[in-house]
Amino acid sequence: MAWQEVVGHEAQIDRFRRNLRSGRLASAFLFVGPDGIGKQLFARKLTQTLFCEVNPEYECNPCGQCPVCLQVIKGTHPDLHYVELLPGTAEIRTAQIVGGAIRINDKEEHFPGVCYEVNLKPIRARRKVVIINDADSLNNTSTANLLKTLEEPPPGAVMILLGTSLSQQLDTIISRCQILSFNALLPEQIQQILLQQQVVDDPNEALELAMIANGSVGLARRYSESDLLETRRELLGLLTALPQQAEKLSAMVIGLVDGKSLSRREKMDQLDFLTSIVVTCFHQVALQLSGQPPSGDPVLIDVSRQIASAWPGDVETALACIDRTLETAYHGRANANVKTLVEVWVDDLSQIWLTGGFKLPT
Numbered sequence: 001m002a003w004q005e006v007v008g009h010e011a012q013i014d015r016f017r018r019n020l021r022s023g024r025l026a027s028a029f030l031f032v033g034p035d036g037i038g039k040q041l042f043a044r045k046l047t048q049t050l051f052c053e054v055n056p057e058y059e060c061n062p063c064g065q066c067p068v069c070l071q072v073i074k075g076t077h078p079d080l081h082y083v084e085l086l087p088g089t090a091e092i093r094t095a096q097i098v099g100g101a102i103r104i105n106d107k108e109e110h111f112p113g114v115c116y117e118v119n120l121k122p123i124r125a126r127r128k129v130v131i132i133n134d135a136d137s138l139n140n141t142s143t144a145n146l147l148k149t150l151e152e153p154p155p156g157a158v159m160i161l162l163g164t165s166l167s168q169q170l171d172t173i174i175s176r177c178q179i180l181s182f183n184a185l186l187p188e189q190i191q192q193i194l195l196q197q198q199v200v201d202d203p204n205e206a207l208e209l210a211m212i213a214n215g216s217v218g219l220a221r222r223y224s225e226s227d228l229l230e231t232r233r234e235l236l237g238l239l240t241a242l243p244q245q246a247e248k249l250s251a252m253v254i255g256l257v258d259g260k261s262l263s264r265r266e267k268m269d270q271l272d273f274l275t276s277i278v279v280t281c282f283h284q285v286a287l288q289l290s291g292q293p294p295s296g297d298p299v300l301i302d303v304s305r306q307i308a309s310a311w312p313g314d315v316e317t318a319l320a321c322i323d324r325t326l327e328t329a330y331h332g333r334a335n336a337n338v339k340t341l342v343e344v345w346v347d348d349l350s351q352i353w354l355t356g357g358f359k360l361p362t
């Protein structure tokens with residue numbers, strides 16, 4: 001039942017199902033994959049599996065409804081210990097691992113430390129579970145202290161570390177954990193989650209959010225609270241008749257990436273966001289020019305169909321637009337003058353469109 005909430009990680013669920021059936025569960029895991037794809041939810045579902053008072057753990061099928069399953073999801077189960085970055089900090093503090101006091105908002109707070117907690121006798125479950133979110137942010141001292149517990153955990157205890165990639169982890173951690181890789185989600189999977197979690201009600205809007213979220217539910221959620229969808233629709237609308245609307249398109253992009261109040265980082269993020277929309281669109285155009293059906297949300301499909309039907313060139317020329325756009329994003333990061341960069345880029349796209357890729361004499 002409860003695993004149904006986890007979308008898109010069937011192979012990983014299967015692996016635990018096999019492990020639990022055979023009674024061979026490792027004691028330390030490192031889950032790696034991009035942020036916002038459900039690693040944390042997965043870790044909690046696994047904890048429910050181990051703690052559920054209705055279904056035995058070898059069934060790998062937590063009920064999701066019993067008081068214990070609910071406690072796990074709420075984070076209030078006494079045998080589940082959770083570590084994550086404290087607000088405003090860039091590192092997991094050593095006190096969170098080995099115990100000690102940390103000053104938070106002028107108040108001293110005492111942390112028992114997970115290395116201590118995991119060694120206590122379980123209160124309600126048969127074992128202790130520790131989830132360390134943000135494992136990328138463990139500093140050397142925390143890691144050094146954690147190693148002993150990872151190497152010789154108390155009987156039955158399970159430690160789950162969540163990070164974004166193996167390159168962010170020290171070899172000493174990697175060698176003591178079983179590694180599970182989690183992939184970015186497909187747009188349709190993100191759409192399903194957004195609807196399931198009632199982030200939005202409209203399936204088309206959910207798919208639009210999914211298309212710009214780069215495989216991350218976290219990003220899609222954040223985008224749902226901004227006006228980025230409107231921006232995307234406007235940009236795609238201008239692209240449909242690019243040669244006639246080149247000036248408008250330039251002005252729109254420059255207005256968004258060259259605002260005085262924006263930091264350099266924000267400008268680059270905006271340019272990345274806008275260029276990635278154009279890349280996705282020309283990718284769909286190229287697919288259609290090569291006889292394949294488009295995919296994505298209705299807005300993207302509609303716009304890319306219109307462009308493909310008016311496109312005088314071949315697939316290569318649509319791919320040239322992608323290359324030209326990626327180049328622009330690259331130069332934007334390399335500190336080029338954004339205004340000129342955008343104007344030349346949009347002008348080049350118009351020229352490719354108008355001439356079918358035939359280079360005009362200069």
Ligand SMILES: [Zn+2]
Binds near residue numbers: 051052062063067
């Ligand atoms: Zn249960």
